[in-house]
Amino acid sequence: MAKSALITGVTGQDGSYLAELLLSKGYEVHGLVRRSSSFNTERLDGIYQDPHTANRRLFLHFGDLNDGVTLINVLRDINPDEVYNLGAQSHVRVSFDQPVFTGDVTGVAAMRLLEAVRAARVRTKIYQASSSEMFGATPPPQNEETPFYPRSPYGVAKVYAYWATRNYREAYGLFAVNGILFNHESPRRGETFVTRKVTRAVARIQAGLQEKLYMGNLGAVRDWGYAPEYVEGMWRMLQHSEPQDYVLATNTAYSVRDFVQMAFDHAGLEWEKYVEHDERYERPTEVDALIGDYSKAKTELGWEPKVLTPELVKIMVDADVQELDDERAGRNIRIDS
Missing domain, CATH: 3.40.50.720 (NAD(P)-binding Rossmann-like Domain)
Structure with missing residues (x-):
C-alpha cells in the first residue's frame, strides 16, 4: 500500500x-x-x-x-x-x-x-x-x-x-x-526574498525594463x-x-555582495552601475554570518549538496530571464524606475 x-x-x-x-x-x-x-x-x-x-x-x-x-x-x-x-x-x-x-x-x-x-x-x-x-x-x-x-x-x-x-x-x-x-x-523562491529579488532584477535590467536594484546589507554572509x-x-x-x-547546508560562505556580483556577471552586466543602498531593507538586528556544518546528515543520512552557490546563481538568473521572455511574448511590461 x-x-x-x-x-x-x-x-x-x-x-x-x-x-x-x-x-x-x-x-x-x-x-x-x-x-x-x-x-x-x-x-x-x-x-x-x-x-x-x-x-x-x-x-x-x-x-x-x-x-x-x-x-x-x-x-x-x-x-x-x-x-x-x-x-x-x-x-x-x-x-x-x-x-x-x-x-x-x-x-x-x-x-x-x-x-x-x-x-x-x-x-x-x-x-x-x-x-x-x-x-x-x-x-x-x-x-x-x-x-x-x-x-x-x-x-x-x-x-x-x-x-x-x-x-x-x-x-x-x-x-x-x-x-x-x-x-x-x-527559481520558485518568492520575489521578495533577497536572492530572487536579485536574479529577477538582473533579468529585467538586462532587458531594459528596470533601471536600479535597491538593496540593504550587502555584507551579510550566507550558506546558500x-x-x-x-x-x-x-x-x-x-x-x-x-x-x-x-x-x-553546503558549508560554503558567500556574502550578499558576492551573490549580486555573480548574478550580474552571468548576465554580462557590471553590478556597481545598477545597485544602490536603501536603508529600508536593513534589519533592526542583523545576522552577520550563517555557515552550516552538515557532517551529521552526510554520515547518517547519506545526504550532501551537489549544487553550490555559483551554479545556483546561474540556475536562478537563467530561469528569470526565460520567465521574462515568456511574459514579454504575451504582453507588454512596464519599466520600473
Whole structure:
C-alpha cells in the first residue's frame, strides 16, 4: 500500500518541490492550503498538468495552522504516514513588522500541530522545518550542537517550534524531527526574498525594463543551497530508524555582495552601475554570518549538496530571464524606475 503524507505550506517553494518528490516515490500527497479569494497554487501547476499524476494522488485541503480543530479533523481523515510542517510566515525582514503574527503562525502553530497529532491519535512521523536563523549571532560554523541566539522575531519563533518538537518527541515518544536548514533557493523562491529579488532584477535590467536594484546589507554572509536537494534531505530524515535533528547546508560562505556580483556577471552586466543602498531593507538586528556544518546528515543520512552557490546563481538568473521572455511574448511590461 502506498505511503501518504500531509504537507503544510504545500504551495510554497519547499512544499511544491517536496510534493513532486513524494509523488515520484509513489506517495499519496495531501496539502493544507488556506482559503482565499484567489488561487495561490501556481507552484503546483506542473504537478496538476502532469499526465502521470493527473490529480490522482495529490489532494488539497482547506485549513490553517491557527485552527487546531481543522488540523485534528484533517489528520484523522488522512491518517498520514508522514507530516511535513513547512507552513510559516518565513520572511525574516517582515517578521520585524509583524512579530506577533510571525510568533503565532511560525512558532505556536508548530505546537498546535504537534498537539493535533497527539489528539487525533494518529501514528505518524513529523518533520518540523527549523531554520539557521535560530543561530543568529552565534559565530559559524554552526551544527546541531551550536547554541541558539536568534536575532529576529522569525528566529525566535523558530526556536520555540524547535523546542516544542524536541519536547513532544521526548515527552510522548513521537517520531518528530527538526530539519535545521540553511538558506536554500530556487527559481520558485518568492520575489521578495533577497536572492530572487536579485536574479529577477538582473533579468529585467538586462532587458531594459528596470533601471536600479535597491538593496540593504550587502555584507551579510550566507550558506546558500538548492531547494530541490534540501527537500530530499527532509524526506531522508523521516526514513531514518530513530528521530533526530539534522543540519542541512553546503558549508560554503558567500556574502550578499558576492551573490549580486555573480548574478550580474552571468548576465554580462557590471553590478556597481545598477545597485544602490536603501536603508529600508536593513534589519533592526542583523545576522552577520550563517555557515552550516552538515557532517551529521552526510554520515547518517547519506545526504550532501551537489549544487553550490555559483551554479545556483546561474540556475536562478537563467530561469528569470526565460520567465521574462515568456511574459514579454504575451504582453507588454512596464519599466520600473
